[in-house]
Amino acid sequence: MSGVDMAGFDVPGPLAGGLRVVPHPAVMLVLEFGAAPSVVDDGAGRRHRGSVVAGPGFGCGGMVRAWGSSVACVQVRLSPLMARTVLDVGPADLDGTLVTLADLWGREASRVREQLAEVPSWEGRFALTEALLARRYQARSRVDxxxxxxxxxxxxxxxxxxxxxxxxxxxxxxxxxWTRFRSQVGMPPKRAATLVRFDHAVHRLVAGDTATRVAADGGYTDQSHLHRDVAAFTGLTPTTVTAEPFLTIDDVAWPTSRPGPPSPDTASDADWSAGASTA
Incomplete structure (x- = not known):
């Protein structure tokens, strides 16, 4: 399926200090099946347990953190064009927010958790998740x-x-x-462009490019403009954001090129094991 990326995460110990969630221009679907439910603190005093769905840009401000121990999950990045079709929820209702999967799918959320827990390999879990998403996608209408x-x-x-x-x-x-785009993608087009620009910029910073070069190449008016965007989205400076695990894991969990089968034993700097797949 075009517009769907998946990664599998297995965190054997606790997420020390919690994992800061960095905004991304995709709808995030987390299907957890670990020994204990993971917890996401949304930064506003609310905690969500188990499988969750977050709209594009969720985590803006840097206050959202994920917690847990012995966490295992399949994380799906859905193109905003897929959200309404696959999740059965209006994208505008997910704009920068988080809901539990049980709120959207009811008992099916529990069944998916049980099914994932019974599959012994990442390859099998990716296949199961892809089949689930494909079935839901084919049964519903698409965006304009x-x-x-x-x-x-x-x-x-x-x-x-x-x-x-x-x-x-x-x-x-x-x-x-503005009206059609926001209702069907979940955010206004200008904010979508800002979020996409930030995502490319912050990953270049993580890769080692200087803030001066990233600002010049990324369409920012100057380095201060880049600094303001990074601070608004993450609560951090361009220098400190480069150490965020949510970003440093990306080249392992979400590689831009996948020439062969995913390796579920790839080790990241965050001491996670991860596998990756493109549906």
Whole structure:
């Protein structure tokens, strides 16, 4: 399935201090099946246990943390174009928020947990998850082609596209694009572009590029502009964000190139074992 990436995480011990959740331009679906339910503190005093769903940009401000011990889960990154179809919830209802999967799927959430726990390999868990998502996707309506086109243009440009230009190319007013895009993708197009631009920038910082170079190449007006965006999304500076496990694990859990079968025993700097798959 296009627009779906999966990674498997197995954390044998406790998440010391909790894991800061860094915003990402995708809908995050966490299907947990470990010995004890994981917990996500949403930064507003609410704690969510077990499998969860978060909208694009969830974690903005850097106050969201995940906790747990002996955590095992399949994490799915869904293109916002897939969310309404697969999750059976309006994307606008997920804008920067978190809900439990049980709230959306009822008893099916428990059945999925049990099924994942019974499968002995990551390859099997990915296959089970892919089949689940494909079944739900085929049974529901899709987003408007114009909205899908606008999202893909934003993603392909790494957030460096003018929203007025997108509306003009579609022959729509800016208001019409804003309304359709937000209702079907879950956030306004300008915020989507800002989030996509941030995601590319912060991963370049993690890879070792300087803030000056990242700002210049990433469409920021200057280095201070980059600094403000990183602080707004993570609560950190460009220098300190490079040590965040949620980001440093990405090249292992979500590799951009997957030439062969995923390896569930790949070790990360965060002492996690992880496997990866593209559906």
């Amino acid at each position: 082609p114009e909205v899908a086109w606008a999202w893909r243009r934003i993603a392909a440009s790494r957030g460096r596209v003018r929203i007025e230009g997108l509306a003009a190319e579609l022959g729509w007013s800016r208001k019409r694009l």
